[in-house]
Amino acid sequence: MAEVRIENICKKFGSVLALDDINLTIHDNEFVVLVGPSGSGKSTLLRIIAGLEKQAAGSVTIDGKQMDGIAPKDRDVAMVFQSHALYPHMNVYDNLAFNQRIRGVPRKQVDRKVREVAERLEITELMKRRPRQMSGGQRQRVAIGRALVRDPQIFLFDEPLSNLDAELRVRLRTEIKRLHQELRRTSVYVTHDQVEAMTLADRVVVLRDGRAEQIGDPDELYQRPANVFVAGFIGSPAMNLFPGQASNNTVTIGGSETITLETERSGPVTVGIRPEDLLLERGEARGTFKARVTLIEPMGADTLIFCVAGDSQELSIRVPRYVRVRDGETVALRPREGAVHLFDPESGRRLN
Amino acid sequence: MNGAMVNLYSGLKYGALILWSVFVIAPFLWALSTSFKSDNGVTGGATYIPFLEYEPSLEGWSALFRDTSSGGISMQGPYLSSLVVSLVSSGIALFLGTLAAYGLSRFTFRAGPLGNNDITFFFISQRIMPPAILAIPYFLLLRFTGLLDTHVGLILVYVAMLLPIVVWVMVDFFNTVPIELDEAALIDGCNPIQAFYRIILPNCAPGLVVAALLCIIFSWSDFFFAMTLSFAKVQLLPPTIVILNSNKVPWWSLSASALVSVLPLVIIAFVLERYLARGNLAGVIRE
Numbered sequence A: 001m002a003e004v005r006i007e008n009i010c011k012k013f014g015s016v017l018a019l020d021d022i023n024l025t026i027h028d029n030e031f032v033v034l035v036g037p038s039g040s041g042k043s044t045l046l047r048i049i050a051g052l053e054k055q056a057a058g059s060v061t062i063d064g065k066q067m068d069g070i071a072p073k074d075r076d077v078a079m080v081f082q083s084h085a086l087y088p089h090m091n092v093y094d095n096l097a098f099n100q101r102i103r104g105v106p107r108k109q110v111d112r113k114v115r116e117v118a119e120r121l122e123i124t125e126l127m128k129r130r131p132r133q134m135s136g137g138q139r140q141r142v143a144i145g146r147a148l149v150r151d152p153q154i155f156l157f158d159e160p161l162s163n164l165d166a167e168l169r170v171r172l173r174t175e176i177k178r179l180h181q182e183l184r185r186t187s188v189y190v191t192h193d194q195v196e197a198m199t200l201a202d203r204v205v206v207l208r209d210g211r212a213e214q215i216g217d218p219d220e221l222y223q224r225p226a227n228v229f230v231a232g233f234i235g236s237p238a239m240n241l242f243p244g245q246a247s248n249n250t251v252t253i254g255g256s257e258t259i260t261l262e263t264e265r266s267g268p269v270t271v272g273i274r275p276e277d278l279l280l281e282r283g284e285a286r287g288t289f290k291a292r293v294t295l296i297e298p299m300g301a302d303t304l305i306f307c308v309a310g311d312s313q314e315l316s317i318r319v320p321r322y323v324r325v326r327d328g329e330t331v332a333l334r335p336r337e338g339a340v341h342l343f344d345p346e347s348g349r350r351l352n
Numbered sequence B: 001m002n003g004a005m006v007n008l009y010s011g012l013k014y015g016a017l018i019l020w021s022v023f024v025i026a027p028f029l030w031a032l033s034t035s036f037k038s039d040n041g042v043t044g045g046a047t048y049i050p051f052l053e054y055e056p057s058l059e060g061w062s063a064l065f066r067d068t069s070s071g072g073i074s075m076q077g078p079y080l081s082s083l084v085v086s087l088v089s090s091g092i093a094l095f096l097g098t099l100a101a102y103g104l105s106r107f108t109f110r111a112g113p114l115g116n117n118d119i120t121f122f123f124i125s126q127r128i129m130p131p132a133i134l135a136i137p138y139f140l141l142l143r144f145t146g147l148l149d150t151h152v153g154l155i156l157v158y159v160a161m162l163l164p165i166v167v168w169v170m171v172d173f174f175n176t177v178p179i180e181l182d183e184a185a186l187i188d189g190c191n192p193i194q195a196f197y198r199i200i201l202p203n204c205a206p207g208l209v210v211a212a213l214l215c216i217i218f219s220w221s222d223f224f225f226a227m228t229l230s231f232a233k234v235q236l237l238p239p240t241i242v243i244l245n246s247n248k249v250p251w252w253s254l255s256a257s258a259l260v261s262v263l264p265l266v267i268i269a270f271v272l273e274r275y276l277a278r279g280n281l282a283g284v285i286r287e
């Protein structure tokens, strides 16, 4: 049982404001992912939870207990690092056992725990190896094992899969998700990979420049991004954004094409439409606009089509694989009803 | 490369190595043979093979342990003093220097506009001054504190001379160890001191060996401070040997004492050498 409450956390490095008034409550058993571009403060927030970094203001509370002045070792957290940080001078067994030994757990018990974890992660044959004698994937597995042996209240992950190749990353990602389903431990996971964020998280925190841009479950983030930044960051390819004009419950983009939408707003807006929410139409029809196909990327299950509308408005469309279009063809596009996002062009905030 | 090329290459390589070995070892062999000679063995032209070319004698060796009154130099006292002074000062310098280096590598210090690098450079800059400049201040300082011509005084001076070396070597080594290791240890259950000596220090063993060797070599073979800061109550080995050099040089005792005095260094080098192998850290730093 562990609930982490983060209240008004600020952190400065010299003149850089790394975290700016972060508020977040991580519920018991919840898997929260911190996502954001490089330098957005993800690691810093994680390290403040771990006690490796001290906040300038605000407080971290774990299970109702103030964490100020409590050493990392006494917070009952375990952490997996991007660089795995296995102890180079110890073999796998000792790496796994070290945290138990230093905490004075009896020998027999340590041995049992280590073997149990090794079995679960299928690293039993590696027990005698040193970190340098293993592959990147094996090392990261051992690093996860080291955290598991602890059986902590809270798991912290700082981009544990970033250094691995694509295939291994997907495999370990699934494994981490499965572990969480079994163990049900409060987890905080840092990544800059939005696919990882979407697949693993119960809730996602999108950070930018030290501020939480949006906190919500993956669906919410995808379907109702709170602002232009989140809209552009979550989803691949990114959401198409067009400049437009709103008046009388209609929105006009690119001068002529209009979309009917309930909005009290009138004046300039930013219109966001996801690639899969732009539908291909043959021939002319009301409510469509034209675009010229410039690049086609078949992805297997579906196909990505890149187009240019008007003079220079680039956009991308995702269509099922059986839809055939030709390079250079002009297509008519219709936004899917109810899937159009409106943002304030000045503040970037969501309007509908 | 084809077979002939490989042979030629390894032939050249071993040739060069043998040449170098001869260059390094020959003086020792020469000293060894000289140490068993007596007066006419040395002056009667170059001879190398005992019994055949010259009559071996133990005079050179026995003089090492005889009293000065009976023509010896009684080396035992200075030898012991040198051992104590160099081991103790090296130990203290290693202990303090390693801790200082760890601090400089891991924490941020500020003194006005000065930061970690400036402090590190300040340590190293202590060795920029030639020892001759330091001799008089040290002499006055030790006389003022009553530590002139004592083991403690010499040890203090050597610690001051050795610290920069240790800090310099160890800061470099600690900087190669990623800070995530400290952090992993702290989370795993170590306090900062345990993280230091259970995780970080073992991974810097080669650095520690290098620093230890440099310390012992310097303090063991230093002549200058030993000569200027001690004279009656405490005598260190290097000045003692040099005194042999006075009017009529007893080459045999000089050779014997030279051999005896390098012996500890050779032993220590052999013992420490196997810790010099690096490689543990490979694969720890992000690839």
Ligand SMILES: Nc1ncnc2c1ncn2[C@@H]1O[C@H](COP(=O)(O)OP(=O)(O)OP(=O)(O)O)[C@@H](O)[C@H]1O
Pocket: A013, A014, A016, A017, A018, A036, A037, A038, A039, A040, A041, A042, A043, A044, A045, A192
């Ligand atoms: N020890 C430090 N000293 C100075 N500045 C720091 C330090 N650690 C982080 N910063 C700064 O704080 C900001 C946030 O850094 P942080 O490491 O939390 O980013 P991040 O989101 O984890 O990025 P990445 O995805 O690259 O790991 C950055 O601007 C970074 O330069």
Ligand SMILES: [Mg+2]
Pocket: A042, A043, A044
């Ligand atoms: Mg980071």
